[in-house]
Amino acid sequence: KQEVTQIPAALSVPEGENLVLNCSFTDSAIYNLQWFRQDPGKGLTSLLLIQSSQREQTSGRLNASLDKSSGRSTLYIAASQPGDSATYLCAAEILTGGGNKLTFGTGTQLKVEL
Amino acid sequence: DTGVSQDPRHKITKRGQNVTFRCDPISEHNRLYWYRQTLGQGPEFLTYFQNEAQLEKSRLLSDRFSAERPKGSFSTLEIQRTEQGDSAMYLCASSPLQGGETQYFGPGTRLLVL
Numbered sequence: 475k476q477e478v479t480q481i482p483a484a485l486s487v488p489e490g491e492n493l494v495l496n497c498s499f500t501d502s503a504i505y506n507l508q509w510f511r512q513d514p515g516k517g518l519t520s521l522l523l524i525q526s527s528q529r530e531q532t533s534g535r536l537n538a539s540l541d542k543s544s545g546r547s548t549l550y551i552a553a554s555q556p557g558d559s560a561t562y563l564c565a566a567e568i569l570t571g572g573g574n575k576l577t578f579g580t581g582t583q584l585k586v587e588l
Numbered sequence: 589d590t591g592v593s594q595d596p597r598h599k600i601t602k603r604g605q606n607v608t609f610r611c612d613p614i615s616e617h618n619r620l621y622w623y624r625q626t627l628g629q630g631p632e633f634l635t636y637f638q639n640e641a642q643l644e645k646s647r648l649l650s651d652r653f654s655a656e657r658p659k660g661s662f663s664t665l666e667i668q669r670t671e672q673g674d675s676a677m678y679l680c681a682s683s684p685l686q687g688g689e690t691q692y693f694g695p696g697t698r699l700l701v702l
Contacts (some may be wrong), residue, residue, distance in 0.1 A: 478630070508690060517592075518631070518677060518693040529625050551676075570644055575621065576691065578630030 476501045478566055480579035487554055488587055495549040495582045497564035502542045505574055509538050509549050510563045512581070518563065522549070554586045592694035594680050600700045601670055608666045609697045613682030621688050621691060622655055623679040623686070625646065630678055637663060670701045 477500045487493055497507070504537070506525050510518040522531045522538040528540040537550040547564055561583045565576040593612045593679035601607050613620050618639055623631035634653070636644045649655075650672075657663040667674055677698050681691040 500624040510693075515698070517695045518681075523690050552618070554669065565630070575633045575636060575644065576623075576631075577633070580630050 476504075476566055476568055476577040476581050478564060478577050478579040480562075480564060480582050482582060483580065484583040484585075486585045486587060488553060488558060491554050491586075492550070492552050493584075495564075495584070497547040497549070497579055498549075499545045499566045499577075500570070501566070502545055504542065504570065505567045505569050507538075507540050507547045508565045508567060509536075509547075510565065510577065512561045512563060514561075518519055521562075529584070551584075556583075556586050556588055559585050592680055592682055592692050594678075594694040594697050596626045596637055596697060596700050597695060598700075599701065602702050603639055603670060603672060606666065606668045607670060607699065608664055609666070609678055609680075609699075610681030611663045611681070611694060613662070616681035616684070616693070618685040619683045619691075620657055621681040621683075622663070622665050623681065625679055625696070626675075627678040634665075667699075670699075672701050675699055686700070 475508045479498045481558045492531045509521045512518050524531045524540040535552040561581040563581045565578045613679045620637040622634040625631040634646050635655050637657040640657050652668045655665045677696045680697045681693045682692045683689050
């Protein structure tokens with residue numbers, strides 16, 4: 475059974491700081507690894523998707539890496555802003571009989587302070 | 589069509605009552621997923637449809653839960669004889685049939701069972 479763990483559970487940083495969020499998964503047979511953002515009481519917004527054959531993906535100030543062999547992914551946020559405050563979730567996608575499903579971590583709650 | 593929509597956004601019910609939630613996926617998305625998220629946790633997979641066929645159900649989905657997707661368009665999730673432990677955010681997501689695509693999430697339905 476795939477298990478996904480995220481560290482830290484919460485993080486508070488001053489504006490402008492670069493930061494790294496960590497995600498680990500137990501089963502390396504993943505189809506892809508995704509990072510989502512969730513604002514309080516809202517649904518999820520996809521940030522980055524890394525295919526199993528890829529090592530990293532970049533979008534603006536965000537960079538995500540994937541190391542399947544060690545079962546780890548990191549999300550790097552450069553020059554953090556107060557608008558980045560949210561919960562960040564990583565999810566491992568696996569192929570099941572006839573489809574695919576996401577297994578999520580418990581998230582890292584990020585607060586960027588002025 | 590701007591995204592996945594869910595109705596209602598909030599539902600308060602008394603223990604023992606039945607509730608039904610609706611999800612409208614992005615047009616032409618063949619795949620539709622239901623997840624449940626409790627406070628402080630990541631979403632947990634409940635069930636998955638490809639067109640009108642329900643291809644997988646989690647063991648989290650007890651006999652009191654039933655989901656349908658008639659004609660492969662919108663989907664409904666019904667909970668019979670609700671219990672306080674059913675209180676959670678119920679999230680719907682959709683994705684295209686081809687692999688490598690992210691899942692697009694709706695805003696969720698927050699259920700409170702009194």
